[in-house]
Amino acid sequence: GQNIDQPTEMTATEGAIVQINCTYQTSGFNGLFWYQQHAGEAPTFLSYNVLDGLEEKGRFSSFLSRSKGYSYLLLKELQMKDSASYLCAVRGSSNTGKLIFGQGTTLQVKP
């Protein structure tokens, strides 16, 4: 079967660093996405990893280890506006490019 696991909730302090983990078991692998979703809004794209290693984009970085079926999203210099749900999504080997989402991690940033 296909399974994507993320912690349900996390809390962090403004200005700090937080790491959100994602583990996956899928039929094949053709890339992993991280999306941010504020309450009541649509998901917005944050990052994409298809090869092992770290991808950095400003305050956000994403890491992938394909052999371990593991990724993390690292958020630095947390701001209050970073309070949102963070969705890990994996594209398997299906020729349709189907994207399967995890349940999301709700991050609360406190002053």
Added chain:
Amino acid sequence: EAEVAQSPRYKITEKSQAVAFWCDPISGHATLYWYRQILGQGPELLVQFQDESVVDDSQLPKDRFSAERLKGVDSTLKIQPAELGDSAMYLCASSLATTGELFFGEGSRLTVL
């Protein structure tokens, strides 16, 4: 900036009624997706189109849900009859290709009473 358009933004209906949602993807995007997101969960794919053809509807409850993309551009998702458990956010997304990033619309929030 190009966006995925969806309507209505909010819909309240009674169970057993019919509802329909509309989506207009970003111009030129061949792949269109309908996802359902129940509160507190991640989006679940209902149906995926490549141009006007359905390429994945394995999770679509076909006894009550239907989707079409007749001209390979905009799409309609219909539920008839609606049930209480259908209350959710219905998200439309599009991508340039099946390997590309998904761009989501604002979603249509359905409440079934």
